[in-house]
Amino acid sequence: MHTFQALRLLPGETEPLRQIATLTLDDLSPGNVVIQVAYSSINYKDALASKGLNAIIRSWPRIGGIDLTGTVLESADARFAPGDEVVVHGFGIGVDHDGGHAQLARVPADWVLPLPKGLSLFEAAVIGVAGYTAAYALHLMELNGLAPDQGPVLVSGATGGVASLAIDMLAQRGYQVTAMSGKADATPYLLGLGASAVTGRIAPQDQPKPLEKSQWAGAMDSVGGATLAWLTRTMQPGGVIAAFGNAGGAELATTVLPFILRGIRLLGINANSPMPLREIVWNKIAGEYRPAHLAQIAHVIDMQELPTYLDRTLAGQVRGRTVIDMGGSVQ
Ligand SMILES: NC(=O)c1ccc[n+]([C@@H]2O[C@H](COP(=O)([O-])OP(=O)(O)OC[C@H]3O[C@@H](n4cnc5c(N)ncnc54)[C@H](OP(=O)(O)O)[C@@H]3O)[C@@H](O)[C@H]2O)c1
Structure with missing residues (x-):
């Protein structure tokens, strides 16, 4: 059984408690694809959710993170095989299904998008x-x-x-x-x-x-x-x-x-689009809309820094995109 690190949100008296925990797959929401997360990020919604604001998270404990990129580790769905590079965002991850702020994620195959050609896992995470x-x-x-x-x-x-x-x-x-x-x-x-x-x-x-x-x-x-x-x-x-x-x-x-x-x-604009629209838009991101300044826009942190940066995002003290490098050491 794999063990891995995650930032888990637990119910607290006035706001959620944040705990960097060692977990196993049994701790994750169900799904037929297990992904070794390479990168996740902080979106404004993650910062709100981590403080218990706007009732974004309603069931606990929960792993936040509304986007992730990574590599398939196990798949019970024929569309994906171990080693495939993928992107997942929305569909409730980080909200009512465990999300990207972890070294492993488990999601239904219908939510998984193959990494668009021409983008790296890091670039797709900066985009998120x-x-x-x-x-x-x-x-x-x-x-x-x-x-x-x-x-x-x-x-x-x-x-x-x-x-x-x-x-x-x-x-x-x-x-x-x-x-x-x-x-x-x-x-x-x-x-x-x-x-x-x-x-x-x-x-x-x-x-x-x-x-x-x-x-x-x-x-x-x-x-x-x-x-x-x-x-x-x-x-x-x-x-x-x-x-x-x-x-x-x-x-x-x-x-x-x-x-x-x-x-x-x-x-x-509601970014939680159906999959056919995601394919169209991600192909444009990798093609005619391709951004040219991802390195200037990204600030890379590790999981230990995640709680601090969630607070900074809520306080309007960050610029561009905060990307979390998950470090890749799943046992
Ligand atoms: N509809 C969707 O599907 C969807 C998807 C993604 C994001 N969103 C929403 O889009 C917004 C931006 O998301 P984000 O991830 O880019 O957030 P972000 O990185 O935190 O950026 C928000 C920016 O808004 C400005 N701002 C913050 N507080 C403000 C205030 N009180 N008055 C005026 N400007 C203020 C700041 O820019 P300056 O300091 O440069 O002015 C800040 O950098 C958020 O409301 C988020 O929830 C919606």
Whole structure:
């Protein structure tokens, strides 16, 4: 029987307890594919879940981590064999099924995606749920008419994981990108990813006009709240917004005027896509959307550092993507 290390979340009085534990396969949620995890990452949802916020985790104990990359160790499904390199994200891993913050994971074969050709396990982990979200947003925006010659694209929460990868992918594809960030020292990083301009965050206004100067052909929004409302007021006619985040608030106070006078489009993004869509989007990530700055975006840690970095993510103190190197020593 294999033994391995995991960061396990246990119920606590005020918030979950975090325990780096030695476990066996019997401790994991059921599944017919066992994966030796090479890398996982920290997404904002992992940080919320590890503090017991938003009732993300409802059954305990639980191993967090909503994405992972690794190598198949055992498979009872004919589609996978030992040695296959794979990616798993969403479908409830790290939430109601044990996730990637462990050296071994066990999941149903239907959730397992072969590693797309042209990406390494490390590169796919830097991309993770965050990069998938950015790429899916871009895919939907382009299906809705966005193209590089139509004008600038604003990306909010710019130093975040989704936004950093979005800036990189957009710039590689020829878009002119304006990065919106609350971090005063982030400009060199954001210009280095390919942004052509950097702007500060939007403050809520008491009584905003329903329409303001039209500026953006597209927008990818990590923030929600006042930022998303402002975007609806400042899009160009026919402009396309992809809304995927609520890092700054869940409310949306706007009017129908940008929709009926400028014809703007507001696209909702839920990255927990069905498998056929994942295949399309991951092939684009490995191909025409391929980011060029993964090394600058990634910060690599080990499992011992994971609790500290979960807290830093929640406090907005990290930049880009935090990737966990699982170390590979399963007994
Ligand atoms: N819909 C989906 O399927 C899906 C998938 C992935 C992520 N998400 C959501 O998308 C958002 C971004 O995720 P992520 O993993 O990129 O998170 P992240 O790495 O923590 O980045 C979030 C960024 O938002 C900005 N921010 C944080 N607090 C803010 C505030 N109070 N007001 C304004 N801006 C603030 C910060 O950027 P600056 O300091 O640069 O401004 C921060 O770096 C989160 O809300 C996450 O839950 C949704």
